[in-house]
Amino acid sequence: MDRLNEKLPRRAFLGVAGAAALVLFRRGGRLTLGDATVSIVDFGNDGKRKGVAMLAKVIKTEAEWKKILPAASFSITRHADTEYPFTGALLNVHDKGVFRCICCDTAVFEAATKFDSHTGWPSFWEPIAKENVVEISDSSDGMERTAVSCRRCDGHLGHVFDDGPRPTGLRYCINSVALRFAKA
Numbered sequence: 329m330d331r332l333n334e335k336l337p338r339r340a341f342l343g344v345a346g347a348a349a350l351v352l353f354r355r356g357g358r359l360t361l362g363d364a365t366v367s368i369v370d371f372g373n374d375g376k377r378k379g380v381a382m383l384a385k386v387i388k389t390e391a392e393w394k395k396i397l398p399a400a401s402f403s404i405t406r407h408a409d410t411e412y413p414f415t416g417a418l419l420n421v422h423d424k425g426v427f428r429c430i431c432c433d434t435a436v437f438e439a440a441t442k443f444d445s446h447t448g449w450p451s452f453w454e455p456i457a458k459e460n461v462v463e464i465s466d467s468s469d470g471m472e473r474t475a476v477s478c479r480r481c482d483g484h485l486g487h488v489f490d491d492g493p494r495p496t497g498l499r500y501c502i503n504s505v506a507l508r509f510a511k512a
Contacts, residue, residue, distance in 0.1 A: 405429075434460055450507070
């Protein structure tokens with residue numbers, strides 16, 4: 329402890345701790361110091377992998393998100409709502425390309441993994457790269473599910489279920505308004 333005091337005076341330590349607390353406060357206590365950057369796999373619109381990139385985590389206030397997102401996209405990506413089935417603009421899109429997060433443009437699904445699940449939402453059997461999404465337990469609405477979010481901006485995309493087709497047996501059930509389709 330004495331060595332720490334020699335290298336980092338108490339005022340400097342308190343300044344760093346205060347800055348960290350401010351970052352934690354701004355993110356509602358969800359951010360840890362290691363979360364300022366994320367590792368994302370970058371893809372072209374043709375689905376070809378470009379490489380891994382360390383990028384700044386996209387952090388905005390509610391007001392900032394509200395300004396840049398359409399109302400439905402804001403409600404779903406920032407508050408984990410769900411669009412009505414069979415209403416999404418991307419439900420019947422089957423062109424070659426990449427589905428990107430509407431909030432930060434991170435590639436999250438490739439058109440080649442999209443299938444018709446007859447559920448009313450775009451469905452995929454795997455994300456374009458596991459590094460680009462986060463899966464967390466979701467017990468909202470009285471159900472046990474796994475929510476899927478964009479790793480770079482924490483935007484809620486939808487849910488994943490274990491009733492999908494081969495080769496994974498998974499069904500990523502994703503809200504159209506959480507995505508932007510980039511045609512190859």
